[in-house]
Amino acid sequence: MSITRRRFIRNASLTAAAAAVAPSLFLPGAKGAWGATLSKGKPIKVGVLFSLTGGLAVPEEDSALVMQYAIDEINAAGGINGSPIEPVIIDAKSDMNVYSEKMRELILRHKVISVFGCYTSASRKAVLPTVMSQRNLLFYPTCYEGAECSQNVICTGPLANQHxxxxxxxxxxxxxxxxxxxxxxxxxxxxxxxxxxxxxxxxxxxxxxxxxxxxxxxxxxxxxxxxxxxxxxxxxxxxxxxxxxxxxxxxxxxxxxxxxxxxxxLTTGEIETRAMGNEFGAGHFLSAPYFQALDNPTNHRFVEGFLASKYGKNGTTHYNMEETYTSAYVFKAALEKAIAGHGIEEVTPAMIRAAAAGVRLEDSVSPEGAVWIDENNFNTWLVPKIGQCQADGSFKIVSQAPSQVAPDPFSIYPDAGKCTAEGLKAANGSIRKDVI
Structure with a gap:
């Protein structure tokens, strides 16, 4: 199946629009317009942008809660290079205009070095022009459709070819x-x-x-x-x-x-089942890389620790929560690499993104099992699983891939080109920056 002329026109138009917002590109050595810097021992500010109210709050509130849990866990273990992570948490109110507005606030006012958030592709597309123009970095912790090659996003959820x-x-x-x-x-x-x-x-x-x-x-x-x-x-x-x-x-x-x-x-997990009532979810199926019922020591520790914490008020874990949790550890590993390579005061979001290439979370860290960030497209290698909802709201895994599956953002658009770390590379060798 060939990528359509309409898609190329749409992407070219949006690229031009983003360039009009900010003439400078997302370059590894460039500070954003905000001039944020890190200093040893001082808090590392990150944004947490999920909907805590409105129609999207059912999955997104718990993602905000588990992000705080992961940050507390990292800080208790010494932080990153001796510096604690400081989350700036904002409610996007299930409103795409609010996502866009609050992303600008996080970057320009709060001067965060990366943002964790968004659940729908609509919200991701709403914030990306700002993320790109300000040369920041979005950790997007959920499944999505692919057909993108953005230099400002790291995704820890599955692509269509993985579920x-x-x-x-x-x-x-x-x-x-x-x-x-x-x-x-x-x-x-x-x-x-x-x-x-x-x-x-x-x-x-x-x-x-x-x-x-x-x-x-x-x-x-x-x-x-x-x-x-x-x-x-x-x-x-x-x-x-x-x-x-x-x-x-x-x-x-x-x-x-x-x-x-x-x-x-592709979306109805433990959180949704708990909200609707177990009897309404029982017997149905979900494809996801994570289920609360996964039987491994790291997941047992994650589930027990989170539910016993002040953040576990809703009584369950969920694929989107786990993908948010792993994104915090990808950020930690990437920032540590960037600091080792450049010194903490020189680190930019682009350096964190570059350092994330190939970052691997082992079984001892990732509740879903070992995962790693693809060096070219910055999506995640993971193990697809299919679960059937049981009468108690838990999921029984009925099918599982034998090993990690490579993320393929252009799986049904092979003629579009190859997603590389620099951008979408066409057959003629030209590279296009995809700003959505």
Whole structure:
């Protein structure tokens, strides 16, 4: 499948727009306009930008909480090069305009050296022009659709080739070929479904329908009527946040059952199940690199420690939380490398990003098992897993890749080029900076 001319035009236009905001590029030795510097023994300020209120708060509040837990853990062990991490925590209020506004505040006013946050691709796209123009760094700790090659983002969650590529054929083989797609109406579900359609075709499946609901909406009656008429073998869901909870509840209330027509999701984990009620999640499926039920010493320590802490008020862990937790340790390892190479007072966000290339978190650090940052595209090598929700809200792992899978942001756009550390490299050797 070839990348479309429209996509090239869109990316070129956005690149020009970002350049108009700030003429300077994100260069390894350049300070941002804010001139932030680090000093030995003084706090290292980082931004934490998640929605603590609104329709996206269900998964995002816990990510903010676990980030604080990880920072406390790192600080208790001596911080980074003797300096404590100081989080600046801001509520994005599930509003894309607020994400954008608060990203500027974090960088320009609070002078953070990196930001951890965002859950939806819509929020990521809202903040990236500021992150790029100010030469800062975003740690994006969740799944996303790919088709990007940004020099200002490190992602610790899975790409489409690391979750739906396994989930679609598993569901077709287990339940049948006929599927109905339901998603929230924004870029991630639509782009994810482009990937899913290709893998559905390869698995010999049949798409019976594809419907989207406004982000935050809770009325699924018309869509469920279409599903009833279509009679699929399973549903593939990219519905997020409060809408996801409403969808599962209405699914069961309308008489549908997971044993006859399960929902296969990329987002419905332990947090969403707890919010909707275990009976509404039981029997459905999730593809993710992490589940609370993972049986290894590091995960046991992580779960027990977090839930016993002041941050564990909601009573569960979750893939997005774990990916946020690991992002804190990627940051720690990368900053330590940057300091060793340049001295703490010379470190810039770009140096942290460069140092993150190849950073590996071993089994003893990462609750999901060993993961590492790809040296070219700065996404994460990880082990895809599929879990089925049980009656108590936990997930039983029913399928797992044999080893870590390489992140491939352009898996269905092979003609787009290759994502390198410098930018998207075309077949003719030219490199384009992707500013979204």
């Amino acid at each position: 739906s590529r396994d989930l679609i054929p598993f569901m077709v083989k287990t339940f049948g070929k006929k599927v109905f797609f339901v998603g929230s109406n924004y870029v991630w579900p639509k782009e994810s479904n482009k990937n899913a359609k290709l893998w559905l075709e390869q698995a010999g499946g049949e798409l019976l329908g594809e419907e989207y609901i406004p982000l935050g909406s809770s009325e699924f009656g018309p869509i469920l009527n279409k599903i009833r008429a279509a009679k699929p073998d399973f549903i593939f869901s990219t519905v997020v946040g409060a809408s996801d909870i409403a969808f599962h509840r209405q699914f069961k209330q309308e008489g549908f059952s997971a044993d006859k027509m399960p929902i296969a999701s």
